[in-house]
Amino acid sequence: MAVEPSRSLPGGLKGEFFQDIAKRKREGRDAKILLTAKDGQTGVGKTNLSVFLGYLLDTSEAGFSAAKVTNEPEEFLEFYKKLEKGSVAIMDEAEQFDARRAQTNKNVDATQKWQMARVREIIGIVNLPSPEEIDSRFERLADYWINVERRGKAKVYKKHIHNTKRQLYYKTMQWIEWPNVDEWSAFQNLDAAKNDLLDGGHSGDWVRESEVEERIEKARKDERQKERDGWIAALYNETPMSGGDIARLPTIDLDPSRVRQIANRDR
Structure with a gap:
């Protein structure tokens, strides 16, 4: 029987799932997560939870950003080739991977590519509308399934796969609770920063391409720090977690x- 999250640690951020992910990272292994409602x-926060997990689980040097989220299957699979190790990649609203398309050539090709992607040490999160719409091949490749019961929980x-019957089954690991991340602005701000720099307008405002790239990288770094600080403030001010936790x-x-x-400071 699943146990409700402890009130001393709401959100279960020290629970079995997070310990398991940390162990995989230490061992240089990837993780594949299916997320449904x-x-x-609808409207219960699947994308909200995905973004929260992205910021929490991405241990790459660059950190998590909007550039690691897509709703295009081809781009999602390309992430496994170009993202640095330790990254989190999110496929949002992945209806293209659902069971109704299970026999299409694209789905067969996608499952083969997703299977081969295990060497990249990436955590992949695939959002689907409901458990009934999971393509069985994707289900066999996944390591975890997260089902949103209601908004915020x-x-x-x-x-697991049975040793002799070869049938899939699941064991409950824990509950997760998470703060509202609707106000996090990474998606809008990164694109706005790049457009502002590249659309210089007057010739007097022209800058070298290398300087533009430096400014873009600084804007990205500043935005990552802003998002990190907002996430820290939400955890500290909205849950009983201490600064040490x-x-x-x-x-x-x-x-x-x-x-x-x-x-x-962010109160």
């Missing part, structure tokens, strides 16, 4: 006093 509900399962998360390279400083 109970009864095919989801149940995590680990996939947050500082020990795998994607936070700060001491507890700095965590508290960031959280109090």
